[in-house]
Amino acid sequence: MNIVRALINGIPLLLLAGAVFAVEVKDLYEAEVPVVDQSESVRRGAMAAALREVLVKVSGHSSAEQDLALDATAEAARAVQQYRYQRSSSGSQSNLSLWVRFERGVVEQLLHAHGLPVWGAQRPLTLVWLVVEEEGRRLLVGANDQGMAREALERGSRLRGLPINFPLLDLGDRANIQAADVWGDFREIILEASRRYAPQAVLVGRLHPLGGTTWQVRWSLYIGDEQLARWDAQGQSAEVMLSAGIRSTADHLALRFARLTDATGVVTMKVTDVAGLSAYRRVINYLTALHGVREVQVEAVAADAITLRLVFDGVKENIEQMLRLGDSLVPVNGAADSYTEMTYRLVP
Numbered sequence: 001m002n003i004v005r006a007l008i009n010g011i012p013l014l015l016l017a018g019a020v021f022a023v024e025v026k027d028l029y030e031a032e033v034p035v036v037d038q039s040e041s042v043r044r045g046a047m048a049a050a051l052r053e054v055l056v057k058v059s060g061h062s063s064a065e066q067d068l069a070l071d072a073t074a075e076a077a078r079a080v081q082q083y084r085y086q087r088s089s090s091g092s093q094s095n096l097s098l099w100v101r102f103e104r105g106v107v108e109q110l111l112h113a114h115g116l117p118v119w120g121a122q123r124p125l126t127l128v129w130l131v132v133e134e135e136g137r138r139l140l141v142g143a144n145d146q147g148m149a150r151e152a153l154e155r156g157s158r159l160r161g162l163p164i165n166f167p168l169l170d171l172g173d174r175a176n177i178q179a180a181d182v183w184g185d186f187r188e189i190i191l192e193a194s195r196r197y198a199p200q201a202v203l204v205g206r207l208h209p210l211g212g213t214t215w216q217v218r219w220s221l222y223i224g225d226e227q228l229a230r231w232d233a234q235g236q237s238a239e240v241m242l243s244a245g246i247r248s249t250a251d252h253l254a255l256r257f258a259r260l261t262d263a264t265g266v267v268t269m270k271v272t273d274v275a276g277l278s279a280y281r282r283v284i285n286y287l288t289a290l291h292g293v294r295e296v297q298v299e300a301v302a303a304d305a306i307t308l309r310l311v312f313d314g315v316k317e318n319i320e321q322m323l324r325l326g327d328s329l330v331p332v333n334g335a336a337d338s339y340t341e342m343t344y345r346l347v348p
Contacts, residue, residue, distance in 0.1 A: 022122045022200060022325035023163035028058050029081075029107060032099045038085055043098060047080060048072035050100040051107075057161040059111050060119035060254025062247060068114050079106040117258035119161075120291025122325050124200030124223075124253055127165050128153065129190055130242075131182040133208035138179040142169035152239040156246025162253070164246065165197055172196065182206065185220050187227065200325060201228075203249050207238060217241045221252055228252055257325070259292060259318045267316050270343040271329065272305045279346060280306060286328050292318060316341070 031050035035042050051072050052065040061067070079102040086097050108118050130141040130149070141149060143166040157164045167173050177193040183206050194202050202222040210216050215238045221229045229252045235241045271283050283306065287296045295311040312319055320342070323329055329344040 022327075023125050024121050025123050025161045025163060026121070028121060028161050029054055029104050030099065030101045031057075032086065032097050035085070035096050035098045037096070043083075044073050044077070046098040047076040047083070047100055050098070051076040051079060051102060053159065054102055054107060055111065055116075057159065058107055058118060059116045060160075060250060060258040061116065062160075062251050064111070064116055067116060068110065070110065070114075075106075075110060076100075076102075079103050079110075117254070118291075119254050119258035120322070122291060122322060123161060123163055124257065124325060125163050125165055125198075126201040126203050126249060126253070127167065127194050127197050127199035128203045128205070129167060129177075129182045129194075130205040130207065131179045132238075133183070133206070138183055140167070140169055140179045140182060142167055144168070148239055149242055152242035153246055156243035156250075159243075160247050160250035162246060162250045164203075165199060167193070167197065185218075187220075187222065187225075191222060191225065201249075201253060203245070205242075205245060207242070210234065215241060217245060219245050219248070221249055223253075223256065228256070257321055259313060265310075265312050265316055265318070267310050267312075267319060267341050268299065269308045269310060269341065270305060271308065271346055272332065272343065273346045273348075274306050275304050282328070283308075283346060286326070290319070290322050292322070 031053040033046045033049045033053070035046045049072075055064045055068060056062055065072075081101045081103045083098060083100045086099050088095050088097070111118055128141070131138050132141065132149075133139075153164065156162075167177075173193060177189055181189045181193075182204060185204055185206075190204055191202060200223070204220040204222070205217055207215060207217045213236050214234060215236070216232065216234045217238075218232045219230065220227060229248075231248065233241050233244065235244075274280055274283055280301075284296055284298075287293060287308065287310065290312075292313040293310060294313065295309075297309040297311075298306060299309050300307040310319060320331075323331070323344065328347055330347055332343040332345050
């Protein structure tokens, strides 16, 4: 099978196109690791490995397991909430793995104690534009393609808790962007073509062989109109580099969105266009559910607006970043008064 086709075919549409700004990741405190048997000694080692994976995923930083000076075996035994063995088949082989879920509070305590951030469950949706070159052809990876790239990119996404999306490459996309635009990293064209998917971040990659079995990939990561990072990598396995690209993306985004919790912030917020009891409840429930928000107090209620006092971990910028990730409240620029520190409008 042609390597390009094998790489780019069958990457599924992980998240449907639409007005989605952030995705709630539900398995942050879970991990699955391969095991050779169900013995106690093997289980202890597997639980320690699973905990290290979860620490990386929750903190958002690939260096978390190195930064934490801890006995992973002992901490895993303390943090385990639930575990089970799972068996899957691949060809003629039967593979055994251990699935583990850890107590959220214990995991976050470990990170807090070592000065590491906690990246909440609301994470930026990242749109991936990837073009693969071989034998003089450059082909874009699309949501309906199939191939080994699906496993590689999903592996990186799963390990780091980063939701990703792929372009449909339908007539709408074809009219606005070509493989050459992605290959050249033409920012304006790429970002304009990305708007229909409403991503919070855009990852642009180009993968090509250097000769023999060596591959090279170049990545660019954008938030809004800003190029957050750009990096290159080489290796013997295209699959490994694709997965590593997603993991590096998570590292960069965590620096922007993950929060340290050694400070407590308080802010007053006014929310307008709150018409009726159901809208009132929607605002309160939404803010209460935000990761890091400790308390939501109602200060005042008007005909179509409410004023709230929020107590949260971190600083004001943490809350503003969390709100930008969602699509329920949008800022009303310049509307804050002498009493409130920021004003938002409830989206119908």
